[in-house]
Amino acid sequence: MEKRIISFPYIGREYTKLIKRNLEKLGLSIQLPPKTTKKTYNLGVRHSSDMMCFPYKVTLGNFMEALDNGANVLLMYDSLGQCRLKHYHKIQEFTLKNLGYEDFELYGINRKNALKLMKKFSGKSYYQIIKTFYNLIKDIKAHDNKRIWSKEKPNIGIVGEIYSAIDETINQNIEEKIKKYVANPYNAVTISDFLNHNFLPIINRKTKYERQAEKYFNGKLGGHGIENVSHLLELIDRGVNGIIHILPLSCMPETTVEPFINHICQENKTPLLRIPIDENNSEANLETRLETFIELIKVKNGK
Ligand code: SF4
Structure with missing residues (x-):
């Protein structure tokens, strides 16, 4: 060549x-x-x-x-x-x-x-x-550390499959849309986290949330399924106001964790919006669902 x-x-x-x-x-x-x-x-x-x-x-x-x-x-x-x-x-x-x-x-x-x-x-x-x-x-x-947790606006945690959670084209700029509806996106899915789990697993000790998340499963799951349950548990502990679970349609690990994510959110009275992604997604549909979700969270929190 x-x-x-x-x-x-x-x-x-x-x-x-x-x-x-x-x-x-x-x-x-x-x-x-x-x-x-x-x-x-x-x-x-x-x-x-x-x-x-x-x-x-x-x-x-x-x-x-x-x-x-x-x-x-x-x-x-x-x-x-x-x-x-x-x-x-x-x-x-x-x-x-x-x-x-x-x-x-x-x-x-x-x-x-x-x-x-x-x-x-x-x-x-x-x-x-x-x-x-x-x-x-x-x-x-350094890029991932720019994420902030808001004291004034509702914090909307994002969990899910890594590619759809972090690529703005694939997720139709979901973080910017959340900001437009005056809420704070907090994306728990980052490349730093991916590197910690995939490149440096020996140096990084498991967090208490990871240990809790593993108890829901019967061993390894693939993708970021278990990590997402642990992110969810951590976000709830921090007092997140709502969760967006984003996943490509037919994603095996994320589909497998769905019942647990539903259960944990229900038990903690945390609003949950699930967004499956494929080539047929419409931006208008996403905006309507997001706007409604965030408005309901604000009503719930009396804001
Ligand atoms: S099933 Fe596909 S979308 Fe889901 S984690 Fe695996 S490669 Fe990613």
Whole structure:
């Protein structure tokens, strides 16, 4: 392969920017796919089986547009977890080849191969690569630490599947919409948390909420199911005013935790709004549901 032009799917505006900026410091040539639009959704949906979850379809669409724009190395996130995400890079590579794309490489990037892949792409020393990762994690943590807990406005906690909870295009800018209705979004789902659970599980001791959450299940669940129950327990302990549970339609881990999320919210009298995401979501529908939800919370709290 001549010059590597590396691309990866969007995963939240700010996170994507931070990943790109830090990887470029290794001398890599990074070219993001065109912004995710309806066209991206349509491309992904057309070439995926119906029951594939939405993140698969959107990232496939991102890859098709990235290749059309000259990228030749694609990186797909691989959590090495229990859920089907770990197979996505294989299925996507197979699909893209069947669609006639030829001169490209597609890698699932995970905690086990990240260093080696970066060495292969950049030729830099492991020391430089580790330093870059360290700076990236530092930037991500600084970004996540900007979240605030409001003393004046109702706090609306967001829990759910990571991609739909953090990517503004996928969730139709849900945090901005919550702000528009004069409430404070508090997104419990962050990349810092993902890194703690997936990259540094040995150093990070389990919180009391994580231990409580695990008791609802019969072992590992995949995705962020158990983490979300623990986020929910923590948010309720903090006095959250309402919870939004956001998930791609047909997401296995989030569907599995649904009854527990319902039960915990009911028991604690915490209002809950569930938002399933797919290519048919309408912005007007989301706005109406959000506005009603937040108004009811304000009435409940006498504000
Ligand atoms: S966590 Fe849910 S949405 Fe994400 S890959 Fe797994 S099933 Fe799909």
